[in-house]
Amino acid sequence: MANGPTDAVIRVRDVVVDVESHRVLNGIDVDLYRGEILGFVGASGAGKSVLTRTIIGLMPKRQGLIEAFGVDLDKANDSQKRTIDRRWGVLFQQGALFSSLTVGKNVEFPIREYLRLSNRLTTEMAIAKLEMVGLKPDVYRDYPSELSGGMIKRVALARALALDPEILFLDEPTSGLDPISAAEFDQLILTLQQTLGISVFMVTHDLDSLHRACDRIAVLGDGKIIEAGTMEKMMASQHPWLKSYFHGVRAHADWQVAVKG
Ligand SMILES: Nc1ncnc2c1ncn2[C@@H]1O[C@H](COP(=O)(O)OP(=O)(O)O)[C@@H](O)[C@H]1O
Ligand SMILES: [Mg+2]
Structure with missing residues (x-):
């Protein structure tokens, strides 16, 4: 089997999603590579949970392609869908x-x-x-x-x-946790990735988690992916939202704690 950056367990192409006639996602392209931890960030209400729920088939899309393990989910029959459902695990933001x-x-x-x-x-x-x-x-x-x-x-x-499962979808898994519990949770995810080879799609706005756990980061804004790549690429980005997010006062304070911790 191919291994490397082109080996995507999830492929999302040009996905458009409307929620109550409001366009939330407007042409999303994103991959989850085999064995990586992808951090998925964006402002509150940007559509991170909506994309997660769309990928796992809980929300309808208006257009676009979603592939899991090389299978176009629109073309999968019920038995194929059930098999794919077993190959991912989900930790929802609420409930x-x-x-x-x-x-x-x-x-x-x-x-x-x-x-x-x-x-x-x-x-x-x-x-x-x-x-x-x-x-x-x-x-x-x-x-x-x-x-x-x-x-x-x-x-x-x-x-x-x-x-x-081969893939974990985690929607804000460390939100509401104290910093020590959050760090322990991130360590646990890293251990699972390293020992079981699980691929992880992690929605978060915890900068410490991004630094500690993620191999790559994708940033959602205005219904699109505005940047995707390594933390170094995020830090070097000139995009205004990324600059304020990764270089803002909060970023520095949080990262100090992560370095010490
Ligand atoms: N069940 C729903 N009913 C109505 N609007 C929703 C629903 N779910 C999400 N939305 C809207 O979709 C947008 C994206 O929401 P969400 O994906 O939850 O944002 P995020 O997870 O990035 O904070 C928001 O404007 C939100 O109000
Ligand atoms: Mg959310």
């Missing part, structure tokens, strides 16, 4: 977990939906995933309301990993 289900039942949810395994094996798989994200097996019986924000994100990550 990360079912509050009425225990941690264990949350993580088992996709396993029960896609695989027919005994209860014992299903539970064993869920516990293995909880351990993979650094949680002790005894959280299995807890309810989400009993957990800290950082633990909830980890459980949601364990659920996203339940079916051993």
